Amino acid sequence: MTRALENIRVAIPENRYPEQLTTLLEREGATVVSCPLVRETPHEDSEGARRFIELCETGAADYVIFYTGVGVNFLLRAVNKPAALAGPKILARGPKAVAALRRAGVRIDFIADSPTTEGILETLSRQEMKDKSVLVQLYGQENAKLCSTLESWGASVTAISLYRYTYASDDDAIAKLFAEIREGRVDAICFTSAPQIRFLMAAAAEQGVEDEIRSRLSRDVVIVSIGEVTARALSEAGLAAHIIPQDPRMGPMVKALANFFERRRSACSTPSS
Structure with a gap:
């Protein structure tokens, strides 16, 4: 039986609980691209x-x-x-x-x-x-x-x-994440805090790829926000969340993402009349 996130590559900028979020996503079949962005110091x-x-x-x-x-x-x-x-x-x-x-x-x-x-x-x-x-x-x-x-x-x-x-990853690691996004190898990205968006776009600006990253995220990537505060930060950055779970925790967030791709897969497999 095909799992909901089979063949889906999901980027996660989570720093505090990346292993837990990775495990939740992999249970649904996802391939995880992890690049912790923000550290509380x-x-x-x-x-x-x-x-x-x-x-x-x-x-x-x-x-x-x-x-x-x-x-x-x-x-x-x-x-x-x-x-x-x-x-x-x-x-x-x-x-x-x-x-x-x-x-x-x-x-x-x-x-x-x-x-x-x-x-x-x-x-x-x-x-x-x-x-x-x-x-x-x-x-x-x-x-x-x-x-x-x-x-x-x-x-x-x-x-x-x-x-x-402060940044949780160095410039090279963040550049690799940007390369994954720019080359179309990220299907979804899960944001678990508002600062992640600000740090992501600031790093993109510093590396000269801000417009391309914003465009790629807007056009090609399913954006997941863990809650309303994070969704507001996305809006301020000129982006919009496709998915906001009612319960602002990682488990419900992953389930909402899985449901999204299940519905998309079902819609694509349904023959038109």
């Missing part, structure tokens, strides 16, 4: 983490917003005081932050209505935020929308970055 000093914990310990934060599981892990690796998070109300954006907090034994008061900034704001809109202090774990970049909206509600906001994004 903690800041050289732990001043941000110490300040974060201090604000929680001293009662200076009424709410704490965790965007990412990586942020939770870096925080508690730098300052191993999960008990400091017992005072403020804790909001987790999505499943990875939830999992990291639960592993650390931290109480979670809210999970965002959807794993986006809009979902966080929708959740907090049901709380009285006037004169409340909110501590935000940034994820490698500023978040003006979140901060300005909370401030417009009367809250004071402190946003702290615990890590930055």
Whole structure:
């Protein structure tokens, strides 16, 4: 029996769990082209983490917003005081932050209505935020929308970055990925985070192939986004996701991709009347 992704070559820029994603894809018959693009790198000093914990310990934060599981892990690796998070109300954006907090034994008061900034704001809109202090774990970049909206509600906001994004592969490895795409040897690409798109297109610009890569991805490659935030980053880069699973996890993402190619194969094999 032919598997759904038999003879399909799938590129993955995933860095944290490439083996797991590869296994899921290969079970469906795919050939995987792996090129990790983005690595989360903690800041050289732990001043941000110490300040974060201090604000929680001293009662200076009424709410704490965790965007990412990586942020939770870096925080508690730098300052191993999960008990400091017992005072403020804790909001987790999505499943990875939830999992990291639960592993650390931290109480979670809210999970965002959807794993986006809009979902966080929708959740907090049901709380009285006037004169409340909110501590935000940034994820490698500023978040003006979140901060300005909370401030417009009367809250004071402190946003702290615990890590930055860096390239996970060297120029030669990325050039090989570009060659695969340019020569038509990639049928689909699975993006699992928004920074992957920004780093991919920045590298393409640096190597002088940005227009060709964007054109090839738009015309010839099935683009998979793990969720709405990543889909938005694709749109900002002039690309569009063909597939966005309802459940923003790798397993459902692979299943959605398999279903896509099964439907395509079925449509191609159905004789026209």
